[in-house]
Amino acid sequence: MNKLKMASEKSASRVLMLLSQLERLNEEPKVSDNDAIRQTTGKILHLIQTQEKTRKEVASKSSGGMEIILSSLENTQDLQTTLNILAILNELLTVGGGCRTGVFVSKGGTALLLQLLVGSSKDPPANEELMLHIHSLLVKVGLKDRKLGVKARLNGALNVTLNLVKYNLQNHKLLLPCLQVLRVYSSNLVNAVSLGKSGTLEIMFEIIGPFSKKSTTLLKVALDTLASLLKSGMNARRAVDRGYLPTLLTIYQDWHRNDTRHRHVVIRKSILGCIKNLTNIKLGRKAFIDANGMRILYNTSTECLPVRTLDPLVNTSSLIMRKCFPKNRLPLPTIKSVFHHPLLHIPASGPVAKLYNQPPGVDDVVDESDENEATEVDTENDTEYDEDETGPKTQNDDIETDINKLRPIQMNTRPFDELRAYEYFFREFSENFELHRPIIIPTTPSSLGPQNRRPPQEDLLTPKPDESPLELDSISISKRPEGTSDPDLVCSLGRLVLDAGVNGGSVDGPQDEGGEQAVLEVPDTAALLPLHDPDLYLEMVKSTRSVPAYTEVGYPDYFGHVALNLREPILERVYGVQRMKIFQDIERLIHPSDILDKVVYDLDNQSCPVTDNGESLKFNSKFESGNLRKAIQVRKFEYDLILNSDINSNHYHQWFYFEVGNMRPGVRYRFNIINCEKSNSQFNYGMQVLMYSVQDAINGSPHWVRTGSDICYYKNHFSRSSIAAGGQKGKSYFTLTFTVTFQHKDDVCYFAYHYPYTYSMLKMHLQKLSALRTAQIYYRQDDLCVTLGGNSCPLLTITAMPGSSSNDPISQFRSRPVVFLSARVHPGETNSSWVMKGTLEYLMSCSPQAQSLRESYIFKIIPMLNPDGVINGNHRCSLSGEDLNRQWQNPNAELHPTIYHAKSLLQYLRATGRTPLVFCDYHGHSRKKNVFMYGCSIKETVWQTNVNTSTCDLHEDLGYRTLPKLLSQMAPAFSLSSCSFVVERSKEATARVVVWREIGVQRSYTMESTLCGCDQGKYKGLQIGTSELEEMGAQFCLALLRLKRFTSRLERHNHNSHLLDMETDLIETRSIPNITSPTTYVLEEDEPAFLEEVDYSAESNDEIDPDLEPDLQDNHKSFS
């Protein structure tokens, strides 16, 4: 080592000279050198212990000191030399340890130590000092060498350390470092199993015990070791068998009682850590319940609550209690939807066949066998585990990587003859307008179109009028007795009933003072809501066909909703709200006698009248879009609510809309919707539910308002049947809880997931819109088809009448590009209807821009792709029990008529050379904020997948980015950074992807509007309201107008030039947020799934023990 010699000559440092001496001795080992080596190492040790700088010199890379020392350690047979060297290493690694330990590990020090350990244990009794040195070094190594556990096992060192612990229980000086090493060993699962078999659990229980101020460090290490061991299912079972669970509870209580000044919170937390791991197995949970664990942890936690520093204890206790809370079945006879709609044709492999073909006796409410077996299997998988190895499932596994599936397909599988029937819906292309005369455009609802107004296959599906369960003629509105001409309505229990002319005698509704019969004033909203008319609404309801044959009308839909002229900020989450709610839930188990469990509303058992002592709230949701199935009064002011599943389905619960009456003002009512399915919700991030008060409406405030406090959304103890969870066992439902204080006595209030927008409301709006026609506006309404439920699906055509100024107005008219819009394929996404309303109103307005827009395009609009779902209160599906936005690849004319015919329209357009310029399907997003778009781009998809980038030379027109870019400049709620243009595999059958690939629409989008609010732009920090949603719809129109300028420029440049700065924009897209694959089986979004940092789950997370490392370091200083 020349370097070394030079260094030694230069500094003439004594320690370096000694090192070089040692090196020489290592090179030519002779027996006679033993003394010399012993002396040299002794001198080095002395220098290191007395002179700070010598440590640095020895440890410095240039000196090569570490290698020399390790080499001596390897070669020596002499005990004293070994002890000297170990002492040197201990000194070196104690101060400024991290880096030096790293060098030590990298030079193979770990293996040397372990060999030394095993070797010297062969002839007992082992030298105590030697063992002390080795273990204290191993503790330090354990912080750096993640493979220490594995290496120890392979070297046969586990039992050496264990035996030392076993035989030195009273010798704390040696016990502590050995135990610390054992803790490191047992963090490896294979080691844990092996150590468990060798009796380590029993030994730990000899160390841990009741409260004592002595040996707390030792105790903490023993508890942490135990907790690690209990991660193995085998060890956990062994511990339960030996009755350790009640012991741990007793020890915990003892520390809780005696540690009055909270000096030993870490120890208390460690005890809970053991209980937590023990209750990962079913047997452990049972033992916990049997040992009265619920009550013990509940009581101790309640006492800890006032002290904020004890939060870790409360949180871990809460986690354990939630885990052990006995799983319940939902209190329902079946989770199949209450209402069944018979289908003419049930495909054998479809969801409906599966649903109704279950063998008798299969309980679809809960699987008896499934209790968290999944987690148990995991913990029993005694294989090598490395925390890093269980990394996240590859984030991009949903991205389409098959380039052939990204290329447009040029297929015209349908002969044009078949599409010819759709000519009817494009009459504007063939009509001969006679100018200078008033023109009436026939619209199907109000006038009889041609005989072939529907494609022939529809007629089969059109139900005969006599099939209707509701005799339309027999419906009349319960009006005030004759003699009065005002539009007041008699209110029957606060409900608006369409009945057979008889009032049913139930006229004891909202009572004013002294009056039994109250008359409701209809709020005069005509000026504020030009598209709303209560009488017209009732007319529309009469022709709406619902599966349950609803005869009632929700007041908010009847009165109308005027957007609130008030800012509604996104709520800040109250600290500890979830914990508080969970504790209240746990109290149900602790104090069962407090629980009423009184069913107050039950669609499954309608014949059984609910006894009414006037103390309970009254619920109802038997009106369009309503979907409450059952309400149970749990406590005096607390109700569990169960939502109905989508018709012909057994899941998809998220949307809700129901009515509440008979409330007491000024009282805090807690509502829990207990069968939600999504794994997280914006309700955890400041979103509130919507409430509509009939009293307020009558008093001049007909608004849906954001309401509720103490809102949170968390996993509950109602287990989900694997039948409804895609075969996944051990899944639970989620609870949405909110608290409301009502303002008025005898009010009737409505609650909804989002601003309701019914099918009848759409029909009313369309009728009002058609009345806005002027001589300049071409507006036509057709029935695209009839749905499974017998409702018509409106199709609108809006453009400008042929101008007279142009040379050839008719030809200009016919050459306008088509813009194709749709909305509300998902019934629970009512926000998409409000955006659509904004679009429609804008298109029918008389501003010059609107006229210019109409002159630029022909709009084909299907404002509600899933009328049946909307009417029947579904969240996701149509009456076929399927998500219609997964049927675009191969829609079935009978089962998915709206999709089948919508796609046919697009195919017709393509076949006739009129492929739309823009296609956009409006949706709502439950987990993200703002409004944004998803589009389709081959290049951006390929970039995300890291697939061979040579495919990037694909030519792709960048025009798909123009519209979102324009929207981000114009619409305050719109966020470009949330947009994505990646094609996902799971979305290959959605409208956006199919219209892009099969129809060849380059600008094919899903536009997603938040249910919650915005975190950027003008509305930052505010919850979204209908006026913002409608504004979005109008801004979309304006953006299309600007797009016109871009596209006409494109036309002039003959499609070859790229747009302006669009290239540079594209570069930005590389930073589009990562796409994660959907985490839940059901209710997947139409977009990459998204989870924010979840503070709601923070309470159930295993945090890294922050005191672990300092603890280790400190102990070591005091020892060495």
Ligand SMILES: [Zn+2]
């Ligand atoms: Zn959707």
